[in-house]
Amino acid sequence: MTVADWTTGEPQLVVLSCGGCGNVWYFQRPFCPRCGRLDPDEVASAGRGRVVATTVVHRAPSDEWRPLVPYTLVLVDLDEGVRVMAHAASGTAIGDTVGATFEERAGRLVPVFTPA
Numbered sequence: 817m818t819v820a821d822w823t824t825g826e827p828q829l830v831v832l833s834c835g836g837c838g839n840v841w842y843f844q845r846p847f848c849p850r851c852g853r854l855d856p857d858e859v860a861s862a863g864r865g866r867v868v869a870t871t872v873v874h875r876a877p878s879d880e881w882r883p884l885v886p887y888t889l890v891l892v893d894l895d896e897g898v899r900v901m902a903h904a905a906s907g908t909a910i911g912d913t914v915g916a917t918f919e920e921r922a923g924r925l926v927p928v929f930t931p932a
C-alpha cells in the first residue's frame with residue numbers, strides 16, 4: 817500500500833483506521849494489527865497533539881544530516897490517538913501542545929512540530 821503522506825512527498829500526516837474494530841494506527845501496513853481486517857481507511861491527521869518525549873540529536877546518523885545538528889526530535893500523541901516521532905522546533909518541551917508543519921531537511925520532506 818502507498819499512502820499519500822510525508823513519506824511520499826505530501827505535506828500530510830495520515831493515520832490508518834480499521835472499519836471493523838475501530839483501531840487506529842500510524843505505521844503503514846495493509847491490515848489491522850488488532851483484528852487482521854484488510855484495506856484500512858486512510859484518515860488525514862489534523863497534525864495537532866501533545867509532546868510526550870523530546871531529545872536533542874548532537875551526533876548525526878549520516879553525512880547528509882551532519883550540517884543540521886543539533887536538532888530536536890519529539891514523540892507526539894496526535895489527537896487522532898496515535899504516537900508519532902518527528903522533528904520539532906528547538907526548545908519544544910514535554911507537555912507542549914503542538915502542530916505539524918512540513919520542511920525539507922537533508923533533501924526530504926519531514927514533519928516538524930512547533931508549539932501551537
Ligand SMILES: [Zn+2]
Nearest residue numbers: 834837848851
Ligand atoms: Zn481491526
